[in-house]
Amino acid sequence: MTDSPTTAPAAPTASAGEVLTGYLTRQAGVFLRALPQAVGEAASRPGSLPASAAGADDLLRAVRRIGGALHTFGASFEDDWARDVRSELRWLLDLLATEPGYRGRSLRLLAAVDSLSDTADAPGMLAGHAGAPKARALLERQLTLSRTRAHTALLQELRSARMHALADRMTLLAGDVPLLAGPAGRSGDDLRAAAGSASGALQAAVARLPLARAAEPYGGDGLRRLASVPAARSEAAGPLPVAEAVLAADDEPWHRARVLVKRARYALEVCGESTGADGLGELDVILGRHHEAADAAVTAAAAARTPRITPATAYVLGVVHADQRLEVEAARYAFGRRWPMLPPALGGAVAAPPTARTE
Amino acid sequence: MTDSPTTAPAAPTASAGEVLTGYLTRQAGVFLRALPQAVGEAASRPGSLPASAAGADDLLRAVRRIGGALHTFGASFEDDWARDVRSELRWLLDLLATEPGYRGRSLRLLAAVDSLSDTADAPGMLAGHAGAPKARALLERQLTLSRTRAHTALLQELRSARMHALADRMTLLAGDVPLLAGPAGRSGDDLRAAAGSASGALQAAVARLPLARAAEPYGGDGLRRLASVPAARSEAAGPLPVAEAVLAADDEPWHRARVLVKRARYALEVCGESTGADGLGELDVILGRHHEAADAAVTAAAAARTPRITPATAYVLGVVHADQRLEVEAARYAFGRRWPMLPPALGGAVAAPPTARTE
Numbered sequence: 001m002t003d004s005p006t007t008a009p010a011a012p013t014a015s016a017g018e019v020l021t022g023y024l025t026r027q028a029g030v031f032l033r034a035l036p037q038a039v040g041e042a043a044s045r046p047g048s049l050p051a052s053a054a055g056a057d058d059l060l061r062a063v064r065r066i067g068g069a070l071h072t073f074g075a076s077f078e079d080d081w082a083r084d085v086r087s088e089l090r091w092l093l094d095l096l097a098t099e100p101g102y103r104g105r106s107l108r109l110l111a112a113v114d115s116l117s118d119t120a121d122a123p124g125m126l127a128g129h130a131g132a133p134k135a136r137a138l139l140e141r142q143l144t145l146s147r148t149r150a151h152t153a154l155l156q157e158l159r160s161a162r163m164h165a166l167a168d169r170m171t172l173l174a175g176d177v178p179l180l181a182g183p184a185g186r187s188g189d190d191l192r193a194a195a196g197s198a199s200g201a202l203q204a205a206v207a208r209l210p211l212a213r214a215a216e217p218y219g220g221d222g223l224r225r226l227a228s229v230p231a232a233r234s235e236a237a238g239p240l241p242v243a244e245a246v247l248a249a250d251d252e253p254w255h256r257a258r259v260l261v262k263r264a265r266y267a268l269e270v271c272g273e274s275t276g277a278d279g280l281g282e283l284d285v286i287l288g289r290h291h292e293a294a295d296a297a298v299t300a301a302a303a304a305r306t307p308r309i310t311p312a313t314a315y316v317l318g319v320v321h322a323d324q325r326l327e328v329e330a331a332r333y334a335f336g337r338r339w340p341m342l343p344p345a346l347g348g349a350v351a352a353p354p355t356a357r358t359e
Numbered sequence: 360m361t362d363s364p365t366t367a368p369a370a371p372t373a374s375a376g377e378v379l380t381g382y383l384t385r386q387a388g389v390f391l392r393a394l395p396q397a398v399g400e401a402a403s404r405p406g407s408l409p410a411s412a413a414g415a416d417d418l419l420r421a422v423r424r425i426g427g428a429l430h431t432f433g434a435s436f437e438d439d440w441a442r443d444v445r446s447e448l449r450w451l452l453d454l455l456a457t458e459p460g461y462r463g464r465s466l467r468l469l470a471a472v473d474s475l476s477d478t479a480d481a482p483g484m485l486a487g488h489a490g491a492p493k494a495r496a497l498l499e500r501q502l503t504l505s506r507t508r509a510h511t512a513l514l515q516e517l518r519s520a521r522m523h524a525l526a527d528r529m530t531l532l533a534g535d536v537p538l539l540a541g542p543a544g545r546s547g548d549d550l551r552a553a554a555g556s557a558s559g560a561l562q563a564a565v566a567r568l569p570l571a572r573a574a575e576p577y578g579g580d581g582l583r584r585l586a587s588v589p590a591a592r593s594e595a596a597g598p599l600p601v602a603e604a605v606l607a608a609d610d611e612p613w614h615r616a617r618v619l620v621k622r623a624r625y626a627l628e629v630c631g632e633s634t635g636a637d638g639l640g641e642l643d644v645i646l647g648r649h650h651e652a653a654d655a656a657v658t659a660a661a662a663a664r665t666p667r668i669t670p671a672t673a674y675v676l677g678v679v680h681a682d683q684r685l686e687v688e689a690a691r692y693a694f695g696r697r698w699p700m701l702p703p704a705l706g707g708a709v710a711a712p713p714t715a716r717t718e
Binding site: 316325 | 483484485486487488576577602605606663668669670671672673674675676677678679680681682684685686688689692
């Protein structure tokens with residue numbers, strides 16, 4: 001990942017409008033350069049799947065940043081326009097994120113089976129287990145199928161009229177950002193206040209996370225003691241099996257925090273503010289790991305419901321499922337350790353952060 | 360558990376022989392009082408199994424302490440006699456520990472299935488999973504069968520000629536401890552030196568444990584990155600499946616440390632030394648948990664090999680297996696945190712122990 005922050009080089013005396021224009025035209029430029037590359041990548045490999053797609057990754061990053069800026073600094077833009085563009089960017093984001101999501105899940109789950117079977121220097125808990133190669137093959141087959149479908153859908157949508165309309169909007173944005181005259185004329189400090197709101201929203205969301213529960217390692221937060229979700233326990237819990245509905249509801253506030261961390265991070269970028277950017281970047285990575293592990297656990301559980309698999313395969317998938325929930329728990333623990341180390345303005349503790357070991 | 364240390368009330372000026380005689384006659388007395396109670400408990404419930412057996416537990420505790428003292432202070436006794444008695448005590452120890460072992464494993468595994476399904480205030484990872492009740496019933500059935508067999512074997516052996524011979528030896532021990540004249544006449548400090556050897560053996564064993572690997576929570580020590588055990592990976596690994604042979608070899612040094620912690624603890628008891636006794640007691644509990652979880656994981660894995668189980672049942676057993684290996688990992692982490700807090704003479708770090716959190 002080269003998801004490095006692109007700090008705005010705006011002068012300290014620049015007005016809010018100048019800062020936003022600088023940031024958005026730059027990001028729209030990234031979008032427009034990445035788009036044909038992403039289309040080319042998708043089209044050039046009709047059968048196979050690229051190991052990674054630089055164009056699509058760049059496009060995804062620009063989409064996230066433009067959407068984040070339009071959300072956080074919404075008061076500076078014409079309302080309907082910003083809402084429309086954000087909605088189209090969200091559509092493209094979902095589309096772009098799906099295949100890399102399956103790719104990451106595939107890498108993660110196959111690595112889990114492999115490292116539970118054998119690590120570089122030592123065998124693991126499933127070494128020699130008859131179910132391990134079967135479970136691996138099953139996961140690989142199912143995830144490759146999902147990736148292929150996502151890839152086909154992406155290729156189709158990248159050439160759609162909807163995509164062309166969005167690209168047109170980005171072309172306009174690269175030339176001229178439709179700012180409201182009032183807010184745009186104010187000083188750059190106004191932007192800092194809006195960025196402060198973004199970190200305020202993050203702090204409020206983190207305050208509702210069960211951080212105390214996740215503070216003790218091996219507290220079983222990922223596997224047991226999940227948040228009470230009475231609705232999900234009723235018979236009418238919908239198509240998801242009860243356990244997964246419960247887990248999804250338990251993971252949801254953490255997924256929400258991930259979105260808010262990204263938003264707060266991009267807001268700092270817009271303001272050219274570097275204090276705390278690294279911290280938010282680390283939290284972003286931690287919550288990305290949380291997200292990926294939670295998805296991977298669902299995939300393992302779903303694979304275990306494949307008809308006609310052997311008990312040995314199902315057993316290995318159960319081990320892998322628990323292993324991924326353990327990664328969820330580990331990510332929550334890591335988040336709880338890292339969060340208080342943010343600068344106080346971003347929500348960190350004022351006191352020195354606790355350290356794990358003194359040596 | 361009422362496994363409280365029984366500190367020897369010997370006078371500070373007592374000779375080594377006086378101290379050992381006081382301790383061993385007392386423990387032999389406990390043995391002789393507990394034995395008929397244990398036999399009665401075993402016999403009075405031919406069909407059912409007692410939830411706990413106070414007589415058998417007392418007997419087990421006396422057996423451990425007498426065996427430990429004969430080992431640690433072996434130089435004070437006639438060699439052949441001490442070796443014979445220790446060998447018979449080990450036989451009885453294995454016999455007595457088997458049923459409580461299955462009892463503990465049963466409680467642990469059923470609690471794991473239950474708490475993964477539903478905890479007091481919140482549903483867990485397996486909530487509503489079709490395999491959970493089946494896996495629970497399977498584990499309960501298999502462990503009850505094992506318990507019943509162990510119980511029958513115990514009842515039979517408690518009435519055997521071998522047992523009567525051992526009881527006769529304990530009767531003699533309660534009246535007269537066969538000490539060697541030379542060592543017995545020395546001062547009580549001699550005993551402290553022998554107790555020091557017991558903690559030295561513990562320290563050497565702990566130095567060989569992969570404590571650094573277990574120091575970071577969620578390091579995957581219980582599930583991945585196991586010690587390299589080339590022999591266990593060969594095709595000729597014996598009747599155990601490879602993964603279990605590997606795990607058993609990985610757990611072995613920790614099980615060995617558990618024996619040495621007990622020995623060091625009982626040696627302090629003999630000397631009437633209370634410094635560090637609590638610490639060793641806590642480490643004993645932690646390693647007991649380690650031992651129980653490792654055994655429970657093996658049981659879950661073995662249950663998953665039961666013919667004709669459904670994939671859903673096997674899946675749940677895989678989750679439970681991983682969950683118990685996680686408990687193994689958590690116990691190692693807890694041991695690594697607790698060990699440096701022992702008094703330096705027992706192997707602890709001289710510097711202040713690291714603390715998890717400062718608040």
